[in-house]
Amino acid sequence: MTTRASLDWPAIATAFAGRISHGALHPGAMLTALADFDHEKRKNPRHKPRHALAFSGGADSLALLLVLWAEGPGRWGRDFMVLHFNHRLRGRAADADEKFCARVCSALGIKFIAGRWRTARKDASEAEARAARFDFFHREMRRRKIRLLWLGQQQDDIAETMLMRLARGSGSAGLAAPRPAQEMPEGRWHLRPLLTLKKAEIVGALRAVGAAWREDATNAGGDFFRNRIRRDVLPRWLKAAQRDALAGAALARELLAEDDVALEMRVDELSPLAADRSLALKKIVGQPRAIVRRALHRWLRAQLGAGELSRQGFESLLAAVERGTPTRHSLGRDGFAVIRGGYLRYARSETR
Numbered sequence: 001m002t003t004r005a006s007l008d009w010p011a012i013a014t015a016f017a018g019r020i021s022h023g024a025l026h027p028g029a030m031l032t033a034l035a036d037f038d039h040e041k042r043k044n045p046r047h048k049p050r051h052a053l054a055f056s057g058g059a060d061s062l063a064l065l066l067v068l069w070a071e072g073p074g075r076w077g078r079d080f081m082v083l084h085f086n087h088r089l090r091g092r093a094a095d096a097d098e099k100f101c102a103r104v105c106s107a108l109g110i111k112f113i114a115g116r117w118r119t120a121r122k123d124a125s126e127a128e129a130r131a132a133r134f135d136f137f138h139r140e141m142r143r144r145k146i147r148l149l150w151l152g153q154q155q156d157d158i159a160e161t162m163l164m165r166l167a168r169g170s171g172s173a174g175l176a177a178p179r180p181a182q183e184m185p186e187g188r189w190h191l192r193p194l195l196t197l198k199k200a201e202i203v204g205a206l207r208a209v210g211a212a213w214r215e216d217a218t219n220a221g222g223d224f225f226r227n228r229i230r231r232d233v234l235p236r237w238l239k240a241a242q243r244d245a246l247a248g249a250a251l252a253r254e255l256l257a258e259d260d261v262a263l264e265m266r267v268d269e270l271s272p273l274a275a276d277r278s279l280a281l282k283k284i285v286g287q288p289r290a291i292v293r294r295a296l297h298r299w300l301r302a303q304l305g306a307g308e309l310s311r312q313g314f315e316s317l318l319a320a321v322e323r324g325t326p327t328r329h330s331l332g333r334d335g336f337a338v339i340r341g342g343y344l345r346y347a348r349s350e351t352r
Helices: 009-019 027-043 059-071 092-108 126-144 155-168 199-208 225-241 245-270 289-302 311-323
Strands: 051-054 080-086 111-116 148-150 181-183 189-191 327-330 335-340 343-348
Touching: 009 059, 009 092, 009 199, 027 181, 027 189, 051 059, 051 126, 059 092, 059 199, 080 092, 080 126, 092 111, 111 126, 155 225, 155 245, 225 245, 245 289, 289 311, 311 327, 311 335
Parallel strands: 051 080, 051 148, 080 111, 148 189
Antiparallel strands: 181 189, 327 335, 335 343
């Protein structure tokens, strides 16, 4: 979609919200946001909700911006800011994205903050670009004491993510992504209210109200795995299903998220991690492997300075934890996982 310089963005936002209203958004995301706003207001009656929205200039994030702006009065106000990250990987096109986003925000009276990837490389991976983008988002949120970040993923993204993660072998935690409300470190939340909507619905509604947005030409290429899934796999999968497979994937994601929560709650009940960050094996002996696996993941995350484990290395350590016999597994060059006396502990290399 080409972008036009002179559009009545307030009128477009109002018309668009009439087609994609608050009621169409994912309740998990909206209830989390409203609960957070209410909590802050009880602490300080004069508090105005402060939140941020990630805006690339594409159709999805534009749709979310228009709805939040139009529905703000009476709900959360319009005291939010837009964060845009210029990856600097597409030259003039990337700069044009930034200028477009700035124009839309100016027309809506929304504070616009742009960041740039100063160390960008042409051969940067999708994961590196994503990490740089979220580093910028979280840095700005931390500086401005903002807890909520709105993200524009929609139902097609659920199917794409699921297909990508199936290829590498993910459990329920990985297949339950992207979540409508995802708790992050330092009390932050990522909110994705468009997960109830398909890409085609969003684009159709934007076209109907005369909106313009930016298209990333690299999305049609095959450099990144997600783009290959979107271009080559998803259309064939949808055609082969002969049903609403996007809605099916969205439902599967919800069910997997429910299972994931139940399993995490069971680990909470067992409380296998001790104050010294050791893992008490007696608390998980005899438990289903899914529980032991999650307890081990928690133990690994709690070990400061421990190196990364390969998948094969993790499975080997998991089997040792289930047996409970004394053993010693390498956790990178700096330390070991040691099972002794019914506990799994981390031992640094210098203690050998």
